[in-house]
Each structure stands twice: as structure tokens, then as C-alpha cells.
Amino acid sequence: MLDLRNITKVCPNGVVANDNVSMHVKKGTIHAIVGENGAGKSTIMRIAYGFYNADSGEILFEGKEVSIRNPNDAIALGIGMVHQHFMLVDTMTATENIILGAETGSAANLDLDKANADILALSNELRLGVDPKALIEDLSVGQQQRVELLKALYRNAELLILDEPTAVLTPQEVEEFFGILRRMKEQGKTIIIITHKLEEVLAISDEVTVMRGGKVVGNVKTSETTAKDLARMIVGRDVLLRVEKTDALPGSAALEVKDLSVGGKHGVAVDGVSFDVRSGEIVGVAGIEGNGQTELIEVLAGLAAASSGKVYFEGKDITNLSPRRIKELGVAHIPEDRHKRGLLLNSDLAENSILGVHYRAPAATGAGFLDNSAIQKRAKEILENFDVRPPIVDRPAKSLSGGNQQKLIIGREFQLEPKLLLVSQPTRGVDIGAIEFIHRKLIALRDAGCAVLLVSAELEEVTALADRLLVIRKGKIVGEVDPKVTSTEEIGMLMTGGN
Numbered sequence: 109m110l111d112l113r114n115i116t117k118v119c120p121n122g123v124v125a126n127d128n129v130s131m132h133v134k135k136g137t138i139h140a141i142v143g144e145n146g147a148g149k150s151t152i153m154r155i156a157y158g159f160y161n162a163d164s165g166e167i168l169f170e171g172k173e174v175s176i177r178n179p180n181d182a183i184a185l186g187i188g189m190v191h192q193h194f195m196l197v198d199t200m201t202a203t204e205n206i207i208l209g210a211e212t213g214s215a216a217n218l219d220l221d222k223a224n225a226d227i228l229a230l231s232n233e234l235r236l237g238v239d240p241k242a243l244i245e246d247l248s249v250g251q252q253q254r255v256e257l258l259k260a261l262y263r264n265a266e267l268l269i270l271d272e273p274t275a276v277l278t279p280q281e282v283e284e285f286f287g288i289l290r291r292m293k294e295q296g297k298t299i300i301i302i303t304h305k306l307e308e309v310l311a312i313s314d315e316v317t318v319m320r321g322g323k324v325v326g327n328v329k330t331s332e333t334t335a336k337d338l339a340r341m342i343v344g345r346d347v348l349l350r351v352e353k354t355d356a357l358p359g360s361a362a363l364e365v366k367d368l369s370v371g372g373k374h375g376v377a378v379d380g381v382s383f384d385v386r387s388g389e390i391v392g393v394a395g396i397e398g399n400g401q402t403e404l405i406e407v408l409a410g411l412a413a414a415s416s417g418k419v420y421f422e423g424k425d426i427t428n429l430s431p432r433r434i435k436e437l438g439v440a441h442i443p444e445d446r447h448k449r450g451l452l453l454n455s456d457l458a459e460n461s462i463l464g465v466h467y468r469a470p471a472a473t474g475a476g477f478l479d480n481s482a483i484q485k486r487a488k489e490i491l492e493n494f495d496v497r498p499p500i501v502d503r504p505a506k507s508l509s510g511g512n513q514q515k516l517i518i519g520r521e522f523q524l525e526p527k528l529l530l531v532s533q534p535t536r537g538v539d540i541g542a543i544e545f546i547h548r549k550l551i552a553l554r555d556a557g558c559a560v561l562l563v564s565a566e567l568e569e570v571t572a573l574a575d576r577l578l579v580i581r582k583g584k585i586v587g588e589v590d591p592k593v594t595s596t597e598e599i600g601m602l603m604t605g606g607n
């Protein structure tokens with residue numbers, strides 16, 4: 109279906125994103141691409157989709173050499189792509205987003221009723237359950253992704269490229285999503301999927317291509333490989349696929365939450381929760397996404413207001429203080445949405461590494477002026493300690509690959525040596541080597557006496573890291589369990605309310 113031959117792409121900053129990459133994707137198969145953050149996975153697929161142009165090399169589609177200069181060329185051939193970060197307009201309906209740019213004829217004879225009907229038929233055929241007339245902002249992330257899929261299918265894509273489609277999905281949504289991919293494969297479609305999750309590669313793909321440092325380093329049939337082998341090919345060494353830690357030695361309560369409630373878009377998001385986090389322990393929050401964990405963390409970080417209840421940090425009432433005041437007390441926050449809350453994408457890595465603490469030492473002098481050499485020094489430390497690649501301080505944050513952006517945020521917050529860390533989805537989008545690294549850093553922070561409140565949609569991650577686990581459902585804490593003795597089935601039952 110797709111044959112990439114000797115593709116090379118050098119970025120404006122001189123980074124060789126793709127170095128003589130060749131890849132052979134068979135028609136009617138699901139082909140996975142794996143590799144470290146910055147390995148060049150998104151770049152090679154953006155070249156196949158015409159989003160970037162290669163410096164050299166050839167592309168063959170269904171056996172014929174083709175020239176794909178832009179996405180329109182790709183779409184005309186029957187290639188569709190769903191990007192790592194969605195590109196939908198929030199205030200428009202699903203149908204409006206889908207037909208955007210694909211309208212035939214003038215605006216006057218744009219037939220919205222027909223488009224709605226066509227899209228509903230497509231959605232039903234694959235059992236996507238998308239309401240064509242729903243506004244994007246009212247849809248869950250999982251549903252938004254299905255809209256992206258429909259957008260490609262509506263343009264008659266025969267080859268679908270999916271860049272980390274499961275990174276933002278809950279485990280249940282991943283199951284359903286894989287069902288959809290299998291149905292598409294039965295219809296004869298070809299699918300390329302980029303993912304960091306090896307169990308997903310093993311569950312869904314027929315073949316796997318492994319990339320490292322811009323090159324293809326391996327190509328295997330999924331039935332002939334294991335997670336361990338893939339991990340070794342990806343990182344170039346053996347990787348610990350589980351978390352190693354000793355028992356926690358908790359001290360006094362750093363964070364105390366008393367009967368806290370928070371309003372949400374649709375009623376009460378957090379409904380009278382009480383718990384504490386002691387220094388030297390990791391308290392996990394497990395729950396299906398959308399059950400109040402986002403709002404809970406935002407209130408604790410000062411980014412949203414509590415409607416009632418109290419939050420104490422080291423015995424001091426910090427309810428509804430500003431994010432800056434809370435941060436100054438020694439509370440760090442690693443947000444779930446790194447584009448919205450974590451980074452200034454157009455600013456360079458140096459500026460991003462002092463975000464939130466730019467007004468005080470060491471970033472600023474006593475007189476309130478920015479101390480550039482101190483900022484550069486701090487940025488370099490963070491980039492080095494957290495293995496952000498490439499470690500060039502004056503590059504914009506948007507030039508980093510997705511996983512490296514995450515490592516930068518984590519490094520910045522850890523560098524503050526917090527007494528309390530609020531962290532959501534710490535390893536979303538990062539490669540397996542970096543996951544191992546981030547897990548170790550979290551444990552080390554705990555062992556240094558930091559109190560950690562961890563929210564993760566990955567049940568495996570939260571049970572492996574947490575010393576105590578709170579289960580949240582519909583804004584309420586419905587149970588506290590010891591992750592060492594409680595099975596994931598039991599936790600799952602609490603999360604879903606037994607359904």
C-alpha cells in the first residue's frame with residue numbers, strides 16, 4: 109500500500125529527523141511504528157501525508173511512485189491522518205468540522221442535511237456512535253478522536269495514519285477504539301499507528317517498525333516478537349517494565365482536604381471529598397477520566413475555585429489562594445494538558461524552564477530584573493537532568509517532540525524541590541525509557557520527603573506507584589485501597605460502580 113524509500117529530512121535547526129528511512133506497509137494490515145521520543149516517527153508520517161516535504165527519497169503508493177507535496181495530494185490519493193494533537197474547531201459541529209475544506213460547490217449549495225446524513229451513515233457503519241450535529245466542545249476526547257477518524261473516512265481514505273491515537277484515551281475507550289480499527293481492517297483499509305504502549309502494539313498490529321535516532325532499526329512481525337524484545341530494540345538496552353520501590357515512610361500530613369466541592373461544566377465536578385497526603389508518600393487517584401480528577405487537581409493548584417470546603421497545606425488554609433501563592437509555599441503542579449497549561453509553545457526552552465517562577469531568584473535579581481545567565485544555567489540543568497532532546501535552550505518549545513515537551517515540564521517542576529507535588533498523567537506520550545526514568549524520579553522525590561498526589565488514567569501506573577489509592581467516581585471518593593493487596597478487577601469495580 110505504502111512504500112517509503114530512503115527518505116531523509118533535515119529540520120531547520122540541523123537536526124536530522126529522518127535519516128534514510130525505508131518502510132514497507134502492506135495493504136489491509138495494521139502497521140505499528142514505535143520508538144523513543146524524537147526518533148522521527150511523526151516526521152516520517154507527516155512526510156507521507158504531505159505535511160512536510162522530504163529532502164530526498166521516494167514514496168510509492170499502491171506500487172506507483174507518487175509526488176505528495178501537500179495534504180491535498182495525500183487526500184486525493186486516499187491517505188488520511190489523525191495528528192498527535194487534534195485539529196478541530198471547538199465551536200463547530202462534528203459535521204461542520206468534517207466537511208471543512210472538503211465542501212463541493214459554493215457555500216450556497218452546501219447541503220448540510222446531506223452531509224449530516226452521510227456522516228451518520230459512516231458513523232453507524234463502523235459503530236462509532238458520533239452525533240453529527242453535536243458541538244465539538246461538548247464531546248469527550250474519545251468522541252473527538254472519532255470525529256477526526258470520520259474526517260479522514262469522509263474523504264475516502266484507504267490508508268489511515270494515526271499518530272499516538274490512544275495517548276488521550278481511557279482504557280475502556282482504547283478497547284472500543286481497537287474494535288473500530290479491526291472493523292476498518294475487515295473493510296480492507298490499511299492502518300499505520302504510532303504508539304508508545306507495547307501491549308497495544310502486541311494487541312492490534314500485524315507488523316512493527318522500530319525507529320531510533322531518525323533511522324529504522326528494526327522491522328518485525330508482531331506474532332514473532334515480545335514486549336521485552338521491542339523494548340530493547342527501542343531503547344537499545346534492557347528496560348525495566350515494572351516499578352521498583354520500598355515501602356513508604358510517611359511523615360505528617362502535608363495536604364489536607366476537607367469536604368471539598370467544586371462546580372463543573374455539567375453540575376458538581378467534585379462532591380464533598382476529604383483526604384490527606386502525608387510527606388513521603390504517594391497517594392494515587394484512580395478513576396475513569398471525567399469523574400472530577402481534573403477539577404480536583406486544578407482547585408488544589410489554585411487554577412479553579414472551590415465552591416465549599418477547605419484545603420490545608422502544612423496546616424495553613426490555602427483554599428482559593430492564587431496559583432502563584434500556592435507555588436511559593438512549595439507546591440508544584442504537572443498538568444494533564446501540556447499545551448493548554450504547561451508550556452508557552454512559541455517561547456524558547458529557557459523561558460519555559462522558569463515559567464511560573466520567573467519573577468524571583470534565581471531567574472530574577474532582587475531588583476526584579478531577569479537574570480539571563482542564571483536562567484540559561486537553570487534551563488541547561490533541567491534539560492540535562494531530564495534528558496530533554498535536543499538540549500538547545502534557545503529553540504522554541506514547539507520544536508520539541510511531544511514526549512520531550514513533557515520531560516521539560518516535569519524537569520521544571522521537579523527542579524523547584526517541592527514539598528507537595530500535584531501531578532496528572534505524568535507519562536502520557538513519553539517513551540518507555542522515559543517512563544522508567546520518570547517513575548524513578550517520582551519515587552526518589554517521595555523518598556526525599558515530598559508528598560505526591562498522582563492522577564493517572566493508567567490503572568497500572570497508578571497502582572504501581574501509589575502507596576495508597578483513592579478511587580474517585582462522579583466527583584466522590586468511593587473507596588481507599590492498598591494497591592499492594594487489591595486486584596485491578598476490584599479497583600475497576602469501584603471505578604465503574606460495579607457496571
Ligand SMILES: Nc1ncnc2c1ncn2[C@@H]1O[C@H](COP(=O)(O)OP(=O)(O)OP(=O)(O)O)[C@@H](O)[C@H]1O
Nearest residue numbers: 119125145146147148149150151507508509510511
Ligand atoms: N518543526 C521542527 N523544527 C525543528 N525540529 C523539529 C521540528 N519537527 C521535529 N523536529 C525534530 O525532529 C526530531 C524528530 O521529531 P518527531 O516529532 O518526528 O519525533 P517523534 O518520534 O514523533 O517523537 P514523540 O514520540 O516524542 O512524538 C526531533 O529531534 C525534533 O526535535
Ligand SMILES: [Mg+2]
Nearest residue numbers: 150192509510
Ligand atoms: Mg510524535
